[in-house]
Amino acid sequence: MPDAWLGSVRIELEVCASTNDIALHHAKEGAAHGTVVIADAQTAGRGRLGRTWASPPGTNIYLSAIVRAKRTAAELAPMTLAIGIGVCDAVREAGAAGATLKWPNDVVVPLGRGAKKVAGILCEVAGDGCVVAGIGVNVNVRANELPAEIAARATSIAEVRGEPVDRERFLESLLAEVGPWIDRFLKGGVGAIATEWEARMAGDLLLRIERDGVTGTAIGLDRDGALKLRDANGVIHRIHAGDVAIP
Ligand code: BT5
Secondary structure, three states: OOOOOOOOEEEEEEEEOOHHHHHHHHHHOOOOOOEEEEEEEEOOOEOOOOOEOOOOOOOOEEEEEEEEOOOOHHHHOOHHHHHHHHHHHHHHHOOOOOOEEEOOOEEEEEEOOEEEEEEEEEEEEOOOOEEEEEEEEOOOOOHHHOOHHHHOOEOOHHHHHOOOOOHHHHHHHHHHHHHHHHHHHHHHOHHHOHHHHHHOEOOOOEEEEOOOOOEEEEEEEOOOOOEEEEEOOOOEEEEOOOOEEOO
């Protein structure tokens, strides 16, 4: 299997604070490219910008992969986009066929002009040439197992397809889907994955740029990974950092 590097070494835990923290620790200790840390539950799962990732036990996927490549931190930063493509495809194959990508790092299931989040990605640079890529996927979680404010904007693959998902099989499919997209990104950068990212982009979704409150819809990616968003007046905004929210 040419892509079996991802998950070739696995550290499996019942519970931890955050698989990203464990993976960052192992990365510093020299863990091999492709090592993954997988936990059944997290007590302090993290999102970006200090946000939390609800991580109840026995139901979802929480994993962090160590990716080593001779690239600068700035070159590695857009890797989150490539990983999103693989996560989106695995989620679709498992039964949420309508799953799409919301920049920069969410997999969402559209509902009218809004959407519910099914997966998120948190890439953190672990020093020169090393990234820890954290992936959280709501596989079987039920709304009543999530904090109410999160449940209102979240869903799971099982909820969408109407029956439980085999978590072990999903994990294998996830690793098999994500590995080749990381390879492709490492070979060709954003240019090598942008068209495929755009093909899965939630183009109808109304988005609000957190920084200035402008709303619009995504129209594509710049070749540096920035999001191009068109507002109601037809003005194109480029978003390099920060966040876009679903209003
Ligand atoms: C993310 O951040 O979406 C990145 C999530 C990464 C989680 C994985 S799990 C394995 C690894 N270990 C970690 O500690 N983290 C990674 P962000 O775009 O900042 O989104 C966070 C927001 O998503 C929160 O503020 C909530 O609104 C929402 N949220 C939290 N938990 C959720 C869940 N289980 N399902 C859907 N939405 C959730």
